Amino acid sequence: MRLAQLSERSGVSTATIKYYLREGLLAPGHQINATTAEYDESHLRRLRLVRAMIQIGRVPVATVREVLGHVDDDSLGRTIRLGAALWALPQVAEPDEEDDHIRAAHREVDDLLDTLGWPHAKALVTISPAYRSLVVAVAAFRRLGYDWGPELLASYARLMHQVAMLDLDFVETHPSEAEKAETAVLGVVLAEPILQALHRLAQEEEAARRYGFE
Amino acid sequence: MRLAQLSERSGVSTATIKYYLREGLLAPGHQINATTAEYDESHLRRLRLVRAMIQIGRVPVATVREVLGHVDDDSLGRTIRLGAALWALPQVAEPDEEDDHIRAAHREVDDLLDTLGWPHAKALVTISPAYRSLVVAVAAFRRLGYDWGPELLASYARLMHQVAMLDLDFVETHPSEAEKAETAVLGVVLAEPILQALHRLAQEEEAARRYGFE
Numbered sequence: 247m248r249l250a251q252l253s254e255r256s257g258v259s260t261a262t263i264k265y266y267l268r269e270g271l272l273a274p275g276h277q278i279n280a281t282t283a284e285y286d287e288s289h290l291r292r293l294r295l296v297r298a299m300i301q302i303g304r305v306p307v308a309t310v311r312e313v314l315g316h317v318d319d320d321s322l323g324r325t326i327r328l329g330a331a332l333w334a335l336p337q338v339a340e341p342d343e344e345d346d347h348i349r350a351a352h353r354e355v356d357d358l359l360d361t362l363g364w365p366h367a368k369a370l371v372t373i374s375p376a377y378r379s380l381v382v383a384v385a386a387f388r389r390l391g392y393d394w395g396p397e398l399l400a401s402y403a404r405l406m407h408q409v410a411m412l413d414l415d416f417v418e419t420h421p422s423e424a425e426k427a428e429t430a431v432l433g434v435v436l437a438e439p440i441l442q443a444l445h446r447l448a449q450e451e452e453a454a455r456r457y458g459f460e
Numbered sequence: 461m462r463l464a465q466l467s468e469r470s471g472v473s474t475a476t477i478k479y480y481l482r483e484g485l486l487a488p489g490h491q492i493n494a495t496t497a498e499y500d501e502s503h504l505r506r507l508r509l510v511r512a513m514i515q516i517g518r519v520p521v522a523t524v525r526e527v528l529g530h531v532d533d534d535s536l537g538r539t540i541r542l543g544a545a546l547w548a549l550p551q552v553a554e555p556d557e558e559d560d561h562i563r564a565a566h567r568e569v570d571d572l573l574d575t576l577g578w579p580h581a582k583a584l585v586t587i588s589p590a591y592r593s594l595v596v597a598v599a600a601f602r603r604l605g606y607d608w609g610p611e612l613l614a615s616y617a618r619l620m621h622q623v624a625m626l627d628l629d630f631v632e633t634h635p636s637e638a639e640k641a642e643t644a645v646l647g648v649v650l651a652e653p654i655l656q657a658l659h660r661l662a663q664e665e666e667a668a669r670r671y672g673f674e
Contacts, residue, residue: 446593
């Protein structure tokens with residue numbers, strides 16, 4: 247397809263597509279003469295992903311380029327490829343390792359991983375942004391004097407593990423390794439808002455079931 | 461306890477506590493003489509909640525006041541009291557009802573609620589911000605040309621319903637109606653980052669289980 251059709255099918259303006267091409271976020275089309283290039287389905291797919299990251303995920307352009315570098319890196323095994331792409335996305339603030347609540351949260355999360363029997367997650371603690379995010383979130387909870395007990399945290403973790411199995415089942419329906427990595431990135435950018443909205447809607451349903459509308 | 465001790469136990473400076481008192485986010489202490497007021501555990505609890513909303517949730521002061529107004533409204537039944545407090549928190553952008561993708565997403569979410577058998581959530585669609593957030597998130601997904609089929613969305617929703625049951629079981633462990641509503645607000649501000657981090661950690665664990673670290 248030509249640039250105009252790529253624009254029409256993606257809903258992205260030709261000016262924005264040209265900007266993405268200049269920034270290297272989209273591979274050049276196949277040049278069929280001096281002024282015309284031809285684009286295919288892989289361009290359309292990539293364009294949608296770039297747009298989702300920039301417009302919905304508010305990911306900076308330099309970060310998008312880094313994420314795509316991992317998505318396209320055929321030298322990586324699947325776990326590392328998915329991980330590298332996701333880890334390049336913007337993360338929460340880093341934990342302050344000098345803080346007492348952060349140190350206590352490290353111990354609590356390490357114990358949680360033992361309780362759950364998640365050895366792989368435990369092997370990744372020194373490099374995983376998800377682990378650091380969890381430490382920061384648990385420390386914030388504790389710093390305010392709240393307690394919800396280790397069993398509740400483990401129950402939430404087991405349910406989120408079931409969610410993660412659905413995620414990966416869906417990722418696996420895509421044929422190529424690059425598409426699998428693209429889908430994992432989309433999962434973070436687009437599916438997390440869906441999960442959060444489903445969670446709040448489920449709270450409303452459950453509250454009304456338990457307490458009525460009195 | 462005196463102001464100094466309230467500050468020490470909450471980790472909030474006396475200047476900030478005085479600001480919250482002036483703004484009406486914290487009830488006045490019990491005046492024991494012209495210059496000294498006494499505070500109790502309810503002040504400490506409220507102070508932690510206000511701090512969580514402002515410092516972690518980045519909720520504007522006027523919105524905090526509105527949320528607390530619902531938390532403290534003894535005239536409301538429990539469902540409406542929890543709902544009003546949560547609905548007053550900042551929400552995502554409102555759906556543009558003239559947009560075709562938004563209209564299609566309304567139909568898709570309405571069908572989902574039928575599939576799930578969530579009549580109460582369905583009864584609330586005209587007023588629920590969670591419903592509108594879900595419509596916006598689903599429309600964003602579709603606008604980019606993605607499809608994941610109604611069955612996957614329903615599977616995610618059923619898991620988030622189990623999460624919501626844990627949430628409400630925890631809310632119910634608190635004695636008074638005001639504390640229940642406070643805990644529900646904290647759940648949104650503090651527990652959603654924990655759930656999100658658990659989700660990403662579970663993805664890492666599950667990916668490594670399935671694909672190893674090659």
